Amino acid sequence: MSTRHDPIDTLPTARERILHTAHDLFYLDGVRATGIDRVIAESGVTKVTFYRHFPSKNDLIRAYLEYRHQRWMAWFTEALARHGGNPDAIVPALSEWFRDGQYRGCAFINSVGELGGALPDVVELTRSHKQDMTAAIATVLPVSRQRSLIAQGVAVAIDGAIVRAQFESSPKVALSALNRIIKALLKA
Secondary structure, three states, rough: OOOOOOOOOOOOOHHHHHHHHHHHHHHHHHHOOOHHHHHHHHHHHOOHHHHHHHHOOOHHHHHHHHHHHHHHHHHHHHHHHOOOOOHHHHHHHHHHHHHOOOOOOOOHHHHHHOOOOOHHHHHHHHHHHHHHHHHHHOOOOOOOOHHHHHHHHHHHHHHHHHHHHHHOOOOHHHHHHHHHHHHHHHHH
């Protein structure tokens, strides 16, 4: 899943330019490493315009995570469907993302690591994102009384694979391990 925003038929508003720019910079370089002046310069707006839309960096961080959630969930559910809409779809879907040249892990896990203690909203937004991710996983699992628990286990395994894929030279190890974990959870 590329971090670059999708082309828009109409010119984006100043708010959209700021948000798209922040999205790309925060995801690729980190939230703390990206200053407001850089976002302003790269989005082509004035400071007045920036602060009219986002009174603080924390407001921009919250908007970035909400935007990232919408984009990522739309991609994830579409990728799961495209790969068959069953448990075997999970690893190929994630493989697309892990192999993307712009891959930098989970924006939510990264943001909690950077800001979790300083900005509690990041933890809350991450919790909500992970609940929605788990619900999407559940939709491709066989119907059973254990479906919710299995989906939670798969979600935790995915989070581990996301982190592992960030530091390995290839995502192959993370994807292979994830595949084994999913199969074991489904057999249990």
